[in-house]
Structures are given as structure tokens and as C-alpha cells.
Amino acid sequence: MTHSNEELFECTELAGIVWQTSQEQSVVQSLSRQCPYCGHFTAHRGTNVHFDNVSCFESRHGTTRLIITQHLCSNPACQELSLSADWWTADNTVNPEKLTAVLGHWSLRPSSRARPQPEYIPLALRQDYEEACKIAALSPKAAATLARRCLQGMIRDFHGIEKRRLVDAIEALHGVVAPEVWAAIDAVRKIGNIGAHMESDINLVIDVDEDEANLLIELVEQLFAEWYVSRHQRAQRMKAITEAAAVKETARQGQQPQAPSQPPAGTKSTGSPSEV
Template sequence: MICPHCSTAAKYEWKTTQAMKVDEEESKGTKIAYSTCPNCEEIVVYLQRGELEYDNIGMDYFEDIEWQKMIYPKKENFTNSDDIPKLYLEDYEESVKVLSASPKASAALSRRLLQNILREEYKIKEKTLVQEIQNFIELEGIPSHLTDAVDAVRNIGNLAAHPTKNKNTGEIVSVENGEAEWLIEVIEALFDFTFIQPLKLQRRRKELNLKLEQIGKPEMKKKE
């Protein structure tokens, strides 16, 4: 996953607390899962829920995690949401909203959103999302942290090996634990690079040119 602290891709070694039962009849339970980023050493904490199972010495574990939610660091909405086109922002917010209830639905929304951004903003249109991702990571001027993050999407749900998910990106299909969260993080990184940072630089340029005008100096020249 992408570390919510330092924004680098990291492989976590998760530890969990003892489960707390929430349904005696169906053996549902919740756990706290926690780990530290191997890059920045900051802690990440999730709340998990699932069907409890027990090993031969009585230790509990989840056969399948039904849902999980990051509880530290607390996830905040974009402070620059006005800079993101409404069409994309609506799909993103819906993907975040349904994450806890249905990671599969969230992942489907994020995959479709990723493809829409690549097609509309980067003019990349191929038969499959895998090929579109390949074209994107080969573009000049894309920072490595973003190409690495987008490239990793091809491994989510083993995308490259499943033609249905690869072509019909909006279809609801199974995903592994943590993959839906990763997709949302990739979308956020893409939003920042594609929309937020260029507009931030544009506003700073206007502010600087105004100051230059006030002291009688020429405006900054734009690169061709």
C-alpha cells in the first residue's frame, strides 16, 4: 500500500490485537491491525471486522476480513477539492463512501475513475486498462512515485491475468484485503499531480506577476 504519512509504496508486516466479539451467535468480531512504515517508521492503524475462526491452540483469526477502516492517521478530504473536476470528484467520493460496506464496489469505481482520467486527461485510449497503464508510465515528466503507484494497479486483483476486469473496469469483482484502499490512494496521488499542483503553480505565478507589475518589472516568461 501507499504510506499515508510519506506517500511511498511500502510492504507492511501487520500485527493484530485479540478479537472483540460483536455477535455471539454468528461469531463476528473486530480487531485492531497495526504496523509501521518501513520507510518513515510511522504507525498505521486499521479497524477490521470479520468472521472469527480459531486455530488448534485457541488463537482467533479472520478467515475473511469483511471490511476495514483506517483509524490512524485520520484520513482527511482534499483541501483543494475545488481544483478537481466535478465529474471525477463525484466518483472518488462515492468510492470512499462505499469502501467500508463493499470494497469490491469501491475498487470497481476507482478502476473506472482511473481509466477515465487516463483517457480524458492524458489522451491514452487502448483496448485494456493494463495497456493504458503501461502507456501512462512511459510518458515523460511523470514522477517515479506516481508511475510506481499506478503501475501497481495492474497487480490489484491480478488485473493483468483477468480479461474481464481488464476490459470492463466498472464490473464488481473480488479484491484482496487492502486493494480497494490502495486504489483510492492511487487516485488521490493522480489528482494531486494532474489537477492540484498545476493549479497551485498557476495561482502562484499570477501572484508573482502581480507583484512584478506593481514594481514595474516584466512578467515571468512561460516555457514553450
């Protein structure tokens, strides 16, 4: 769900924030997202979004401000509070003051970008995914390794492919998944190997950055949805159709005339009535 610039500016005016360029509206634009706890989309207004503009000491970074943002989920069944902080440089030579460049971003609550996953996804997979999300910024290589491990577990659990080496398990997926999905899965293996295995030349340093780690995590999320969630939803739909048909059949049987157990006195039995 997206909102107009006017709606976004309406929220930021509460904190006296002025953005210098459209690119620097990223903090506000990021508010137009799903609740990290329940996945509900919230139309942000002043009633469920609050900013605090905190002045910081003058430092070698110049004039800076800490913008603390609170998001209240509008889902009555959730009502969770999310907190984040963004550290900005500011131009105080103009009035009103303008934020000019972001120096850092921290998700305070929840502590990572992990999305809630349904319980029918195996716990071990959910734990690897959640841990990868938590450390993606601190150690992208470790996050990539966890994404690789999670992927191997998914292939074994969902597709029943039990190979000792991930490369062999992925090879067995040929023709089972779409070519572009297969290529992406193999890319996770290759990037994850950087974190899992040291190069033969220890002086050769190949790093994994945070954006790359997040791409791997996004693939895990996509496969959770396409494999586990889709299978569960399909099973639920089939069950609902079967149950609906059973109810109709029961109602139909209940409306049919039943043959008497014995013919009335003085009459001759003609047998069971024919079924319509």
C-alpha cells in the same frame, strides 16, 4: 499532528475507558487526524472530543461495549461534527473495566473516508473517488473497479492520452511519470480488472480485500494531489509573481518624469528625456 499518550488518555478518561495494550489505543490515536470535511488538523482536548461508553447485552461475544466518539472540528470556518462507533469486547472482572479487542468500527458521519477534493478536479473523477470510498468496506472489488475507472479518467483528462483500453493508456505513460508511479498505476489496473472482469475459469475466485481497495484509493488521492493540486498551486504562484511584477512596473512608471507636451515659451525643444 501527533499527541502524547498522556493527552490521549486524558480524553478517554472522560468515558471511563481503560486500554489493555498500546495496540488497543487505536480508536483514540485515530482521533489525531485531519477533519474529514475541511482537512484542518485539530489538537484534541476534552473540549472538542467526547466519548460515550454504552453497555451492550451479554451475548455469545461475551461482555461488550459500544464506544461512540464525537469529534468537533476546531476550525472556526468549519465547526463540523464527526461521529464514529467502535464495538469492543470488555473484561469486567477487573476494576476499572478494560477494553480488550475491537469487534467492529463504523464511521457514522461522514459516511466514508473520502476527503474533500477541490472543484477544479473534474466532477466525474470526484464522484468515482467518493463512491469508491463509500463502498470500500462493503464491496472492495467494486471499489477497486471504481478506482480503476477514476484512474483512466485522470490519464485522459490530465495527460490528454485518449486510448480505448486502459492498458494502452498506461503504456503511453511510460517516461511521462516516474517509474514507481507508473508501476503503481499499472497495479491499480490489474487489481481493478479483478472486479471489472470475471476469470475465464468461473470456479477460480480471486478476491480483493478492503485493505487492498483502500491502497488503490490512496493512490488516487496521491495523484489528485500531485497532478491537479500541484498544477493549480503552481499556476497560482506564477500568477501571483506576474501580478506582483506588474504592480512594481506600474509604480515605477508612475515615478518617472513625463516630458512636457509643448516646450515652454521662449525655449527650444530638446526632445524627450532619455530613459534611465
